[in-house]
Amino acid sequence: MAPSKPWGAVRSLLVLAPVLILAPSIAYWNHKTLPAPLTELTDSVSNLPQISEAQILGFAKHLSEEIGYRTVGTEEHALADKWMVEQANLIKKQCEAIVAETGRKLECEVSRQEGNGHHRFDMMGKRLYKTYVNLSNIIVRISDGTEEGKKHALLVNSHLDSTLPSPGAADDALSVGVMLDCMRVLINTPGWSPVHAAIFLFNHAEESLQDGSHLFSTQHPWAPTARAVINLEAAGTTGRELLFQATSEQMIEAYSHVPRPYGTVFANEIFSSGIILSDTDFRQFEEYINITGLDMAVVGNSYLYHMRKDLVENIEVGVAQHMGENSLALIKYLTSDKSSLAELADGAKPPATVFLTYVGRIFVSYSYTTAKVMYGILFWFTLVVAKARNKSAHKNVFVPEQVDAAIAVCAGVAGTLIAPNVVAVIMRNVLNKSLSWFSNPFAPLLLYGPACLLGALISQYRSVEKVKEKTLWTSLLAMQAGIALALQLANIGSGTIFFMSALPLTIVFVLNPFFSQDPKQISLVTYALGQFFPVLTASLLTIPTLEVFVPLTGRTGAEAPADHVIACIIAVVSCPGFPLVIPLAHRFGKRALLRGIIVTSILNAASIAYFSARNPYDDMHQKRLFVIHMENVTTSEQHLHLAASDGAPGFELLVNDIVREFGTLDHAPAPVVMNDHNSDWDSLYPFSAPIYIQSYDPRFIRGSCSLTQGGRGFSASGDISERWRFLTPFKVPLAVPAGYASPWVTEKKFSISAIEDEKDLVAGTRNLKIKIDHPGLIWTVIAFDAHVLKWDLDDNPPDEYARHHVKEASFYGTNSYILEMVIKTSVANPDGKLLINYMGLQEKGIWPAKKDVKEEGDAAMALFERLDDWLDRTTGGTVDALLMGDVLFVVMDYWNPAHYDL
Structure with a gap:
């Protein structure tokens, strides 16, 4: 045939x-299949406690919508701190009642940590220094009550705060709710007693560049007992929780025990390469506690990442259940006698496993x-x-x-x-x-x-x-x-x-x-x-x-x-x-x-x-617009700063329309040239600065919520070439009412003062303590040029005359901090004079976070209310604007051994 x-x-x-x-x-x-959400706290058949999506989302809703925008330094941030302490103490009270009734080997301890600190946080090829005052963390440790049981602990982390333009329902109130519900299930499960302790860290300053996790890692007495970490995050609101970072063989093996795995070696290697626009508290735990762990996040629909619509109503049904069940399984396994926590005290095995989740719940791994x-x-x-x-x-x-x-x-x-x-x-x-x-x-x-x-x-x-x-x-x-x-x-x-x-x-x-x-x-x-x-x-x-x-x-x-x-x-x-x-x-x-x-x-x-012919934006996939109302106290000028972080066409037309409606010009001026010495956008530094790359060191590192290039210890004195800018900014002059008296001069009087100042003519140095007062301002930034020989920010300032940026984040009501340093004088500047740009964000000047107290936000909030309504009407809701009221002043000091204002 x-x-x-x-x-x-x-x-x-x-x-x-x-x-x-x-x-x-x-x-x-397979990707869209999520577990059915459970509403009851207890299984009706087994009568055992179970993860409840309804309970988790209730916590998330309270944090994100009833308390609201929990930006570090705001009153809402303080309210979240108070609420979290109450929740932790409720857990402790329930735990003690269970122990009294059953005699179980169980102990729940609550610690509210408060402290000051500073750390270097290199990102986007830039040196950046962080300082914080009176920041807090709330920590719960669950153990069997013995010293042996507390010797090797599992750290579970999420963050309470949210970033500037977002109520943070998914990022990261969802994770907070998951941890609270996991604790409830654990202590109410008859017979459960951890062989190894579980430390639940509700850190209170991740979005201000991981200050809360740094505070815990460097200063809390329980931190040295942590052998591994489970970090819970979100960069979206839909889909399964993705394992995107596993840093040891032991933790990959632990993840194989979750009921609904969703992780691959591809995601692990992509994130490790540094090309993902994100970073998490995991960085601080690795650097300062030297522990291994799992980094997991909800990543679907990341259009809402750090946006106003990060609300509970936009979290997909089943997401919380998936995240909660996997987290609970990991906690149970890693605190059991089968856990590798004790082994990890001697060091983790670097990952050398191919792993992936295929269709359904099939988790494949081989060496x-x-x-x-x-x-x-x-x-x-x-x-x-x-x-x-x-x-x-x-x-x-x-x-x-x-x-x-x-x-x-x-x-x-x-x-x-x-x-x-x-x-x-x-x-x-x-x-x-x-x-x-x-x-x-x-x-x-x-x-x-x-x-x-x-x-x-x-x-x-x-x-x-x-x-x-x-x-x-x-x-x-x-x-x-x-x-x-x-x-x-x-x-x-x-x-x-x-x-x-x-x-x-x-x-x-x-x-x-x-x-x-x-x-x-x-x-x-x-x-x-x-x-x-x-x-x-x-x-x-x-x-x-x-x-x-x-x-x-x-x-x-x-x-x-x-x-x-x-x-x-x-x-x-x-x-x-x-x-x-x-x-x-x-x-x-x-x-x-x-x-x-x-x-x-x-x-x-x-x-x-x-x-x-297609519009790239709609009301759920919005264009991000950055808006700053800037009051320059030094020049008595006010400006509206506008910027976008994308290359979609139409931004210049939008700027022109805004200028005609709200500015004093007929059309928009030319875009502003951004560099490290342009301090108008220092509130967002280094996101606002151009990215550079050293031609001899084209490595990628991660930066918090930003694409980064360069390497730790980047120095401006190398062979470098400019890459690109994230922001394309315009600066539009605003009319200042006749007779306007700035409250930042007449009432609040933020200032920089030298409280100690000594000059050594022989050594050619100036030793001083600078006190920065910022009543009513948060997220302050100082920027200056100097050859710093020594300071209290780190042990390795660049050995050269360079531009320095110091960003501050402190608890609500904390209005000052001190910077100590020794600077080198020169022939051109024998007195070591400093020209300092000082900027801060108005605590009552963030829209829409502070719309309920808009009358206290001065001129910025009055403008933002009109601008936000105008944007919504003219763009059909396709623009999500981050609206910030900033105050800036520039001060040039003179050397004087007496106390003086710089």
Whole structure:
């Protein structure tokens, strides 16, 4: 019986279509599946306590909406502190009642820590110094009551505060609620007694650059007993809680015991690389306690990350249940006799495990050693398969054929990368439609997906009649297995994505004779089975990747190549996800391939046309606008500062409209040049400053909530070049009413004073203590140029004349701090005079956080109320504005051994 004639391209694609639809659908369903939320505190069948989503969200709602915006230094921050102390004492009271009734080995201790401190917090290639006064943490320790049980402890952390423009329901009131509910379940579970203590830290200053976790790590007596940490965070409001950082073998093993795992080595390595725009308290625990742990966060819908709509109503049903059940399981395991906490006292084993969650609750893990063996065997086997395919061919033919096939595959990969970047150039530079994909995390698939396919097809046009279909298969197998092995030999666990593609392709290729009547043909069944798992795997990775990167990349600054970053992400996931596009392109001949190129070009053009007419923003995917009402006490001027952190078109038009409505000009002035000496935006420093990179040290490090480049100890005295700015600011003059008397001069009188000042003429130094008074102001910043020899901020000031920024965060009602330093004088400045820019944020001048007391916010709040209403009406709710009232003054001092105002 003669072999049947192969089906044509259209018919074949129709047959394969169900696979291309089914696999992503399974991945999406898996990603969106969350546990059913529980409302009751106790299981009706077992009568045992259970995690309750209703209880968790009740706590989150109270913090985020009843108390409100809990920015460090505000009255609401103090109210949250009081509430948290009450909740901790309630837990202690319940615990003591249970012990009295049952005699269980259980002890609950409550500690409210209060302290001062300072630390260096390098980010975005900048040196930054933090100081804080009277900040607090609330800590609960649950143990069996013995000294032995408290010797090795598990630290569980979340933060009570929220950042400036956000009520922080998910970030991080949700985590606070999870920890409270976990404590309730633990102490009410009959028979439960921890072998190792659990320390629940409710730190009170993460958003001010991790001051609360620094305070605990460096000053609390329980900190040295912590052996591992579970850090709970949120950068979104939907989806499963993602494990994005696991720093030891022991903690990866511990995570395998959660009921609903959701973590991969890919997320772990991506975050460790530093390209994610986020950092957490985990940094302080690693640096100052030297402990290992797990960093977990809700990351879906990160459009609401640090935005006003981070509200309980926008937290997806089931999120709290998922986070609570996983956290409870980890706490139970790590405080049990099976835990590795005691072992961790002697040091953690660096992570050397490939781990991932596949479909459902399947958590797969294997060691790097096992991975190297498996990948090596697979690579060897693919070479055997490739050779067997050509067993009848002359030995001199095999290698040239495989080389030609490898060139064709590499050309396909190159085309897949180049074409979407060409589309990005067209959208950004030709059509001026940057970020057109922003409002939907999966929109980039529609914009750049056709371009990836087009690039792959075009790359095969010249080789379509030269390279055979089967040869391309065997080349693909060997290349993917080889890449997996090479990456794993470099101890990069993410190489498993190529292994997970190569393995099913190899299996179905070996089985192809069972599906095909002609041994020279590859059956469509082989294509269908071979393509299913690569598409499924790629979809499982692509969905969360886009959910995280699309919103955050869209806010990395107007000069950042956001469109190209997203285009490259789509291309990178397409290559291992759709490996059979290239051999399929060779299956039907040159004419069919040309028709495919034409059809794909039409789809690509249609996609560009659609997105060029698309608005990147809507009321749930908003443009972030930064607004500062600045009162300069030194010059008696007032300005409105406007900035955006994206490159979407239309910002200049919006600024012009705002200027005409609220300013004193007919049109907006030119954008302001930002650098380290422009102090107008020091409240947001270094987010406001341009990013630099040392050409000889292009390493990435993380920075809190910001994309960062550079390295710890970055010095301005290197070979550096400017990269890009996050903010594109405008400075608009405002009218000052006649006879206006600034309350910051007449009433509140914030100032900088030298309370001790000594000059050593022989040594050429000036030793002084500077007192900064800031009644009514929070998050103050001082910036100055000096050659600092010694100060109390750290032990290693830069040994050069340099620009310094010192940011302060203190508890509500704390109105001063002191900075001690020794500076070097010079011939040009023999008295060591200082020119200091001093800025602070009005505690009553933040909109909408302080709208209920707007009358106390002076001119800034009156303007913000009108501006916010105008923005909502004119933009249709597509803009979320951070509205801050700042006060600035500049002081030049003179040297005098007596007490004086600088």
